[in-house]
Amino acid sequence: MIADTVREVVLGDGGMRLERVAEQVAERVRERLAARRAEVAIDARFPERRPAPVSGVPTEEISTLHGRASASARGTRRLVGVSATGMTTSPYVQSVILARARERLAASGFSAERIDRVVAAVPVATHSQLSLGTLHLGCPEGSALDFDAADLLAVVEAAMASEIFELMKRSDEAAVVERAHRRPRRVEDCVAGIVAGAVQRFPDAPGDVFVAAAQRDIETIHGHDVVAERAGLLGDLRHELATGRPVERRASLRAWLEGGER
Numbered sequence: 001m002i003a004d005t006v007r008e009v010v011l012g013d014g015g016m017r018l019e020r021v022a023e024q025v026a027e028r029v030r031e032r033l034a035a036r037r038a039e040v041a042i043d044a045r046f047p048e049r050r051p052a053p054v055s056g057v058p059t060e061e062i063s064t065l066h067g068r069a070s071a072s073a074r075g076t077r078r079l080v081g082v083s084a085t086g087m088t089t090s091p092y093v094q095s096v097i098l099a100r101a102r103e104r105l106a107a108s109g110f111s112a113e114r115i116d117r118v119v120a121a122v123p124v125a126t127h128s129q130l131s132l133g134t135l136h137l138g139c140p141e142g143s144a145l146d147f148d149a150a151d152l153l154a155v156v157e158a159a160m161a162s163e164i165f166e167l168m169k170r171s172d173e174a175a176v177v178e179r180a181h182r183r184p185r186r187v188e189d190c191v192a193g194i195v196a197g198a199v200q201r202f203p204d205a206p207g208d209v210f211v212a213a214a215q216r217d218i219e220t221i222h223g224h225d226v227v228a229e230r231a232g233l234l235g236d237l238r239h240e241l242a243t244g245r246p247v248e249r250r251a252s253l254r255a256w257l258e259g260g261e262r
Contacts, residue, residue, distance in 0.1 A: 017146060018042055018067030019080040026071040039257065042067040048153070052165050052172040053179075059167040065149050066136065070257040075141025077257060079210070082152040083134040086160035087176070088217055091184035094126035123181040129217040131160055131187070135194050137202075138210030138256055145205065155201055159193030159215075161185040187228040190215040195230055199238050207235020212253045231256070 022040040030038035044067075047060045066081035098119065105115045133156040137147050157163045162180035165172060185193070194213035202209070212231040219225055232240075236247040 017080070018044060018065055019069065019078045020067075020146075022067040022069035023071070023076050023078045026069040027076055030071045037070060037072045037258075039070045040068065046149075048150075050165075052168045053175045054171040055169040057167055057169060057172070059165050061163075061166060063153055066134075068136075068257065070259075072259060074259070077138060077140055077259070079136045079138040079212075079253070079257070080147050080149065080152070081134060081136035081212075082149050082156060083132055084153055084156045085130060085132055086157055086164055087128055087162045087180045088131040088187065088190060088215075089128045089161045089180045089184040090126045091186065091189075094124050094181070094184050097126060098124045123178050126181060126184060127221050128161075128177075128180060129220055130164075131190065131218065132216045133157070133160055133190055133194060134212075134214045135198060136210070136212040136253060137198070137205075138212070138253075140208050140210070143206075143209075145209070147202070151201055152198075155194055155197035158197055159185070159190045187215040187217050187226050191228045191230050195237055196241060199234065199241055202234070205234055207233060207238070209234040210251065210253075210256045211237055212251075212256075 022042050026038045026040040029035070029040070044065045045062055046065050047062055049058060049060050051057065052059055061084075063085075064083040066079065066083065068079040068081075070077045101124065102115055102119070105118065106112075110118070135152050135156050137152065139145050161183050162176050164176060168176070191213045194215070195211065198211050198213070210231070211234050212229070214227070214229045217226040231251045231253055232247065232249070233251065236249055239245075240247050
């Protein structure tokens with residue numbers, strides 16, 4: 001029965017957004033099973049063609065599109081999300097290496113002014129990680145609002161130290177590494193950047209839109225990964241960024257889908 005419902009929705013509505021497919025499937029399953037609530041999650045890999053940063057070599061980047069919906073007696077909540085891979089670089093290690101480099105240059109007779117010029121011209125080493133950023137935006141019951149996945153993808157990628165590319169010349173590789181080392185980011189910096197990017201990119205979206213940001217670093221010098229997350233209503237996040245005061249009301253993706261905020 002569930003397989004038949006999915007087939008009806010997908011084959012009957014060509015070109016429908018992923019989250020809208022999840023919405024219709026959840027509503028039909030709930031109706032046919034006479035259930036209190038039905039939840040559907042769909043993930044799809046999608047390509048985006050773009051040029052490499054220096055050579056312009058065409059490359060195809062693969063990201064993940066998420067569509068989720070939760071249907072209940074009071075209506076259907078739906079989420080659209082994207083996950084993209086990029087780089088992060090450690091500001092902590094970079095600051096230690098920079099301090100040591102300054103000491104060595106000073107011991108070799110470089111003046112403070114010349115040391116500053118060297119540091120400004122040469123990117124300072126640090127360790128880098130492959131990193132996965134995710135952004136979900138949720139629409140409450142009765143909302144007709146839709147978000148473009150390309151906008152969400154731009155927010156996620158801009159929050160990381162650098163984008164990465166499948167196909168690059170050496171000049172592209174150098175540009176990506178230098179960019180990442182000139183703007184080091186931790187996972188919590190990326191999450192803060194995703195939240196701020198969502199607030200800035202969707203200034204006219206209603207305050208009851210749900211926002212969930214997450215970042216996972218696949219560590220290179222540790223045996224564990226590092227994860228940061230943040231979620232809340234768009235209106236609360238706007239207020240927090242405008243005033244600098246954290247809001248007391250917290251949210252999670254699971255609680256929001258089930259109809260609550262906490």
